[in-house]
Amino acid sequence: MSVVRSRLKGEMDRLALTLTSSLEHDRNIFFYDILVDLAHVLTLLKAGHISSEDAIPILKAILEVRDEGMPEGGEDVHEAIEARIIEKAGSAGMKMHTARSRNDEIATCLRLFARDSLLHLAYSLLNLREVLLNRAEEYIDAVMPGFTHLQYAQPTKLSHHLIAYHDMITRDFQRCMDAFKRINLCPLGSAAFASTPFQLDRHYTAKLLGFDGIVENSEDATASRDFLIESIFVSTSVMLTLSRIAEEIILWASEFGFVELPDEYASSSSIMPQKKNPDVAEIVRAKAGKLTGNLMAAMAIYKAMPLSYNRDFQEMNPLLYDSLQCVNLSCDVMAGMLEKVKFRTDVMEEKAGRGFSVATHIADELVKLGVPFRKAHRIVGRLSLNPSYENLKKIMEEEGLEPMDEENFKRCMDVKEVVEARKNIGGTSKEEIRQMLEDRLSALEKDADMVAGLAERISRALEELYREVEMILGGTVEKSGKVKSE
Structure with missing residues (x-):
């Protein structure tokens, strides 16, 4: 019909x-x-x-x-x-x-879907942040190689690396919460686009549905889908972060040998029985590409849409559903995988000094001895061809410089000494890492309380909606939807 x-x-x-x-x-x-x-x-x-x-x-x-x-x-x-x-x-x-159109009706439904999905995502991101901080605390002293251009660069710590992941995820969390504020507004009561001659209490409607307010202009309320694009963008941003983490897990599970994948998050080969493949991480990496496509598709549909409503909008809706469902699932799976992955810290430490990764620290120590940085850079560049104290001494004598003390040189070659020397704010020393962990755990607790407060406020509003329905029906609305007479 x-x-x-x-x-x-x-x-x-x-x-x-x-x-x-x-x-x-x-x-x-x-x-x-x-x-x-x-x-x-x-x-x-x-x-x-x-x-x-x-x-x-x-x-x-x-x-x-x-x-x-x-x-x-x-x-x-x-x-x-x-x-x-x-x-x-x-x-x-x-x-x-x-006094209603399908135009304001669908806009409201989409905002409700996006709102709840973003709250789910916020909880998922909080969980992932907690996992990363717990693992960082667990491996606070583990030394590992750091890379630039995927080449051995400088020694660092696994805990420092995991905190970097956490901070990326935290920015995604903040984007999620910022988007939530703009999305949690009610379009209902705007009708097709030009409002309605029936007087409606739009603020009452918004309150019943747990919105923070209304989208005031009736044409904007029905003809705008920037909230939908922003939701897909937030989803894509999270997936890009997850994809970078997934890429490193894939690399680290290969010749790097830095991790042992949990059986629950790996697969075997249909023909090669010895294989343990990082399929889960690979799928997360692939889905990041898919969501990038969703975002581009949504923007391409939206870019030349005249006001007000156009049926083209309908093609944007599946992109929203798919993106938010995908990011929530991916985030939950990645949290589970990172919680159970085994970090092979012995391999990390053994490789931390490869590629003469302490070179920058030696150059810094030469600067502390009065050598201009660019000259120190040239000296250590020559030293990298044969990184021994005898060669350093020879090069410095050729430069007309007093050689570095041999004990100082030995400390510079010790990767543990090198990472502990980075005592600047945000550095790799244990003291700095402990401070970062303390600050982030405190922020995590506050963010968790904020999200719980939002969820509770929405839940109370919907409970009030059902209470009002009960009052009209003169009984109690059971979960089944049947009315039980008092």
């Missing part, structure tokens, strides 16, 4: 309906549409646009449809739900769409 073909004769062509239908993807927002319907009916009742005699059968029908699950048929979830409600509530059901 179609409820929106008022002036059109006959049903839509079967192939045209297949092309334009969004039902396949609308399952992602079915329950959000139910919430929107409940809030809208309560708003209509509060404003006096429908009577309680009409509201009661509509609300009962909405709850029944919720428990039955996604109806079949129609162009989209909104039409399918409305048609089913009309079947159940009769003529009263035909009043549910008063």
Whole structure:
């Protein structure tokens, strides 16, 4: 049954309906549409646009449809739900769409989906941050080689490296929270785009749905999808970070020999029984590319869209669903893998001095002895061809310089001494790493409290929505959606 073909004769062509239908993807927002319907009916009742005699059968029908699950048929979830409600509530059901368009309805559903998905992502990122900080604390003294251009560069610490991962993830968390503020605003009550002559308390509607406020301009409310693009961007940004971590896990599990993959996050070969492949990390790396494509696709669809609403928007919705679901799953999986991966610190330490990685430290020590840095750089460059004290002494004598003390040279060749010498803020010394861990654990606790507060506020709002429905129905709305009389 179609409820929106008022002036059109006959049903839509079967192939045209297949092309334009969004039902396949609308399952992602079915329950959000139910919430929107409940809030809208309560708003209509509060404003006096429908009577309680009409509201009661509509609300009962909405709850029944919720428990039955996604109806079949129609162009989209909104039409399918409305048609089913009309079947159940009769003529009263035909009043549910008063003062509303599918335009503000879908915009609201998408914001609800994005809001909840971003909250899930925030929790996932908090968990990943905690895992990284715990592993950094566990390996606070482990020395490893650091790389630039994938060449041995300078010795560092595994803990310092893991904190760098954490800080990248933290910025993604902050982007997630910034986006949440702009997304958690309610478009409902804007109708098609030019508002409605029916007076509605839009702030009341927003409060029922747990929004922080409204998207005020009715045309902006229905015609904007920057919130959708921003959600995909946040997802993509997280995936780019995860992909970089995944790439290192893949490298470290190969000839580097820095990690032993957990069995739960690896696979074997269908033909080579000895293989232990980093498939999970590889899939995360691949999905980062996929989300980059989603972001480009969403922006390409959006870039030349005239105001106000255009059906092109429909093609952006699956990109949102896919991106947010993908990033949440990937983030949770990466946290599990990093929690269980075995770091082979013996191999890391053995390789920490490879490629004459202490060269920069020797040059720094020469500067401390009064040698200009560029000359020290040239001296150590020559020394790298034969990094011995005898050769350093010879080169410095040729430069007309007093040679470095041999004991100082030995300390410069000790990778543990080198990393501990980096006592500057953010450096690799144990003292600095401990300070970074302390600061980040404190920030993590505050961020966790903030996210929990947001989730609790939304939960309370939705509980209030159902309490108002209960009051109208004169009983208690059970989880099944049935009304139990008092």
